[in-house]
Amino acid sequence: MNEYSRKSMVIFGTFVLLALILLVRLFWLQVVDESYKVTANTNVLRYEVQYPARGLIIDRNGKRMVENQTTYDIMVVPRELKAFDTLAFCTIFKLAPETFKSAINDIYRRRRQIGYQPTVLLKQAPAEYYAVFQEKAFKFPGFYAQARTLRNYTLPIAGNLFGYVTEVDTGTIRRNPYYKPGDYIGKSGIEEAYEEYLRGRKGMNIFVRDVHNRIKESYQEGRFDSAAVAGKDLICTIDSQLQEYGEWLMKNKVGAIVAIEPSTGEVLALISAPGIDPTLLVGINKNFQRMQSDPRKPLFNRAIMSPYPPGSTFKLANALIGLDEQVVTPSSRFSCAMGYRIGAGKTVGCHAHASPIDMLQSIQMSCNAYYCNVFRHIIDNPACESVEEGFLKWCEYVQSLGFGQKTGIDLPSEQAGTLPSVRQYNRIHGEGRWKSLSIISLSIGQGEIGSTPLQMANFAATIANRGHYYVPHVVRKVEGFDPPESYKKRHYTMIDTTWFPTVVEGMYRAVHSEPGAGATARIAQISGIELCGKTGTAQNPHGEDHSTFICFAPRQNPQIAIAAYIENAGFGATWAAPIASLMVEKYLNKQILRTDLEQRIQAGIPTAKIQKKP
Amino acid sequence: MRKHAPLFLKLDWATIGLYLVLIGIGWINIYAAVYNDEHSRIFDFSQRYGKQLVWIASAFLIAAFILLLDSKFYSVFGYPIYGAVLLLLLFVLVAGTEVNGSRSWFIIGPVRLQPSELAKTATAIALARMMSAYGFVLSRCANLCRIALVIALPAGLIFLQHDTGSAVVFGAFLLMLYREGLSGWFINIVLFAITIFVLSLIWETVSILMLCAIIGSILYMLCRWRIMRPLMLTAGIFAVYWLLVKWLLPTFDIAVAPDMVFMALCAVAVVLGAIIAVRHRLRYVWYILCFFIGSIALIYSVDYVFDHVLKPHQRDRIENLLGIREDLQGAGYNVHQSKIAIGSGGLTGKGFLQGTQTKYNFVPEQSTDFIFCTIGEEWGFIGAFVVIVCYLLLLFRLIIISERQKNAFARIYGYCVISILFFHFIINIGMTIGLAPVIGIPLPFISYGGSSLWAFTILLFILLKLDAARWR
Secondary structure, eight states: OOHHHHHHHHHHHHHHHHHHHHHHHHHIIIIIOOHHHHHHHHHHEEEEEEOOOOOOEEOTTSOEEEEEEEEEEEEEOGGGOOOOOHHHHHHHHTOOHHHHHHHHHHHHHTHHHHTTOOEEEEEEEOHHHHHHHHHHGGGSTTEEEEEEEEEEESSSOOHHHHOEEEEOOHHHHHHOTTOOTTOEEEESHHHHHTHHHHSOBOEEEEEEEOTTOOEEEEGGGGTTOBOOBOOOOEEESOOHHHHHHHHHHTTTOOEEEEEEETTTTEEEEEEEESOOOGGGGSSSOSHHHHHHHOTTOTTSOHHHHOOBOOGGGGHHHHHHHHHHHTSSOTTOOBOOSSEEEEETTEEEEOOOOOSSBOHHHHHHHTOHHHHHHHHHHHHTOTTSSSHHHHHHHHHHHHHHTTTTSOOOOSSTTOOOOBOOOHHHHHHHHOTTOOOGGGGGGGGGTOSSOBBOHHHHHHHHHHHHTTSEEOOOBSEEEETTSOOOGGGGOOEEOSSOGGGHHHHHHHHHHHHHSOTTSOOSOGGGOBTTBOOEEEEEEEOOTTSSOEEEEEEEEOSSSOOEEEEEEETTOOOTTTTHHHHHHHHHHHHHHSSOSOHHHHHHHHHOOTTSGGGOOO | OOTTSOHHHHSOHHHHHHHHHHHHHHHHHHHHHHOBTTBOOTTOTTSHHHHHHHHHHHHHHHHHHHHHSOTHHHHHSHHHHHHHHHHHHHHHHHHOEEETTEEEEEEETTEEEOHHHHHHHHHHHHHHHHHTSTTOOTTSHHHHHHHHHHHHHHHHHHHHTTOHHHHHHGGGHHHHHHHTTOOHHHHHHHHHHHHHHHHHHHSOHHHHHHHHHHHHHHHHHHHHOOOHHHHHHHHHHHHHHHHIIIIIHHHTTOOOOHHHHHHHHHHHHHHHHHHHHHHHTOHHHHHHHHHHHHHHHHHHHHHHIIIIISOHHHHHHHHHHHTSSOOTTTTTHHHHHHHHHHHTTTTTOSOTTOOHHHHTTOSTTTTTTTHHHHHHHHHHHHHHHHHHHHHHHHHHHHHHHHHTOSSHHHHHHHHHHHHHHHHHHHHHHHHHTTSSOOOOOOOTTTSSOHHHHHHHHHHHHHHHHHHHTTTO
């Protein structure tokens, strides 16, 4: 073999070697490595999401409260962009040409990163603009519109109750794989609690596309496509007229009203003032930030979150506990000389009324001294070995009445209110160094107890039912589902039902006694309706007292139980009682005859000095 | 075979068969690459597969014409052809049309011509003409310079047209020169230089210096058959270097670049080597020292070449290839998409016209430079294997043809053809699978394009004609 043929062998050997390197690499790419096959699919498949319509929210009388409206997101595929008439585009969508240009330039600059993905240029354009755009769409290559549904509210009410719908945040996307960026999700209120029913299920169409993002065909003849499933409608327990009326009454006031149908636990109205107008939270605007920074905290749902001292309305609880513990009887009489002395120079004050009085009168006149006596008897019950034991027993009773724990209403962020504990008192007074007198404020619903308006309304409903309640709820039924069995279950308190008529009678007298008998709630009288109620004036160390009132009506077969709580409004009889009473009148009579009272209450501003009474 | 046997009996039908197979594979895949439902007729001359049919038919005519031309024509007119093509290259620089950034096209009506494709053939003829002259000795310096000039003139003109890829192809003639007697060392040095170039981009300077020092000392050991002394010297240099850089210099807070420290230490070794070379009159020690110093010079010139000679897009492509930078949307987009297309083909491919990546234009230039993607996606590893084997068979056949020539002209020309075809084949497929930089050269006989098909046909059929005339 001469040198030249050796060289030709070397040359061909090199060829074979290099070709082998190519083949090994090709084998690796094509047969061993699977990742390129996946990438090829993501390259070529375009996933088009079908957004379902969100479920409607319908009130107890069949009136639609929350509906949907269609808007359009204007999408742009940067790679398809060609020169177009920007001014014409701006005119259609009423955009400022400058901001539009900078937005489109920004997208155009990032077109390589964005690639084939459609990007939202303009969110939630109204249907009118869309109609115009659709006619001229051929002039704007690279743009198209995607239908999205937004909420539409038939009445500007119950924002705190409904919650709102907004774009899903990144945290939720990470936790819940259902959500993708740009999806909408219900936040707070019913929208959040019933999100899974309301949202329905997104559909997906998979298309094969080319490099210019043009749809070429359905992927595998649509084998993996799925249709969108519309959200389920909700039948609410809310009476939209009552809710609207209550919100109207609560104008210029801070507080909450909760109305419950005692025989079912259905919430008829759930009002927090100042509330939010749900229509303001539809779509994209600055309203949410404005509400968030509002010092009056309109986003804070006072009805289920705020722990208020229940004040004198809580005397009913102490009366019931005293009777059940048999430390007092309905005819037990205690005297009151403008208050109850609790030590050197310290007195739980009371107002001027007859003395001594029995239990019915004590409810009718709201005597503080009477309940100091009752409470001491409960705590210092000789049957108990210690103050602590008496206190624990009392706590158990109070909890059984629904205080200090969540009622279980079907709304997110319900708060449990507050109940004092032995540990808390040990910390304040020292272990074993506190006695019934130390915690005497609890007798009149002051001090370390905090109750949400919902708990107060539930308490009113419990009395109305003479001893039991149903879990309060705002949704009666989800379309296609049976209501949960738990809604039908009666929850009895620890108090024997035989004691309730006494308290009911007291509440009746508080409203319906003759003038001059010292009844506190005569202002709540409605002609033709037997209303039972109890006022409360919760002392507020930070300012004017809170005005509160719980009631139910009619006395037999009650149809509505209400708690009204007005912050910094003075006596319970001044604001809370008329408001609750007007609500009852509205609900039972459908019309208001006491227009003067209505006028005064609606127009009034409780914090004004002129309203303050001695 | 008789001297006067008919031409078709003298033709090398194996080569022609492989040529036809490759053209057939090419046309099928061009059809698939540009296929869409609206234009599915084969004879649709508005589409590339339709036009390619025209190119193929005209290529056959050209082939027939070449075969009918006298075989002496090429050796006689070797220089005039070369000169004419050089003029064309000059002319295209002035009057050509710019396509994709390269001013290398003549556009006459529907016909687009790229003189650089013809330049390869003309240079091959000129080289064969020159080197086959009586008394031509390759190893003479003057002859080497003439060869270099003949190659560099067209390559330089094409480089000026910003068609770097086609210019680089001229480097393939090294292979022919190797066959014709150039020392294997020369090839090795070129390969080594390329390796150093690539490593300088990836590694730190001092690491490559160390590598060169180790290679130098190993060469010394092999040549002189002494092991202990050079080993100890090398080890000593490394130890001192380590002490200095890791310990002494930081302790005294002296900031010196580590590669400079290492260079200074190597200087000692170089001086020692020079003394030994003088004292013992050892020529190869000088060679080793030259190699070592040359490598160092290369290492330090790499950054300059990379930053100043190469254009930004070329830098990007090299950086992407070497994995220094990954930019899948920019410079790396072509190769990334190409790898996706080929990789998604699997073992047996997605089937004819079923390639989604190809059909929907994810791979740019998929009917020309990236035609191999279509093959890889639709026909899978098996298809790619068949194509590569076809090329190997063709190259093998051409080596046999070249080796059987009695006349030097035909043999040298034959190796020129082999060099060019091989370079195109290996670089083109290499770039589609991320093994070679994207320099934009077509896959012979398969890629779409009249100029390249004609040029490769001319290149091949001149050899077949020369081969058919070997009995004369």
